[in-house]
Amino acid sequence: MALLEVKNLGISFGGLRAVDNVNLSIEKGQLYGLIGPNGAGKTTIFNLLTGVYRPTDGTIKLDGVDMVGKAPSEICKAGIARTFQNIRLFKKMSVLDNVKTALHNQKEYTLISSFFHLPSYFKVEKEMNEKAMEILTVFGLEKEAGTLASNLPYGKQRKLEIARGLATNPKLLLLDEPAAGMNPNETAELMDTIRLVRDRYQITILLIEHDMKLVTGICEQILVLNFGTKLAAGIPEEVLNNPEVVTAYLGE
């Protein structure tokens, strides 16, 4: 059984059919790319998968469990995490605290234990610090743990966003244009990090990306959308040489 099984997914906004009859089957541990021209419906699919929008048609199953109709917080608990095109960090918090707030998805202490500083509070706090530091190390951010998120250079802020997604302990991590605004060196480093995250945590990753070097470099399968529907799907080398894709996506 695929980890994510999406069938006949669709949504309309008034007269606009933003996503229409999309099918997606992603195996556990796969690195999957979602590409297409501006306005093709990519981010809308992320919004459907994470419960921001409710589909007008179709089904979404994670590990066999129906996600349609669940609140975004429930879907996050079920194992789908995401990052956004525009960075959404707690800018006035430290790098470490940004990751720790995401860990609250799993570990919690009671208000009473925190207020009275009971031993259980310190135990959970210590565990959270250790776990957050482990995640920061994967992203090469451990030395910046105490830095304010707003003081990180752009490329590291993008990495911190992914670290926060990972901290919710997802089965499926959705990355919306993770390399947007990065220079080629930062993008190359990010590609290594994404691979490392997948291998080390054995999670499944679905990413939207315009940078074809990144897509062909790390994605094992891709789906090309155009006007909300599937234009092509398969391994990147084949799909990107498909004349229809070249015409629609690259505008040639």
Ligand SMILES: Nc1ncnc2c1ncn2[C@@H]1O[C@H](COP(=O)(O)OP(=O)(O)OP(=O)(O)O)[C@@H](O)[C@H]1O
């Ligand atoms: N809440 C909404 N209300 C009305 N229209 C919407 C809404 N959300 C998205 N759309 C429309 O749906 C279409 C698909 O948008 P979407 O943002 O999913 O495209 P995209 O492929 O992610 O584009 P980009 O690469 O530019 O981010 C667009 O025409 C957009 O204007």
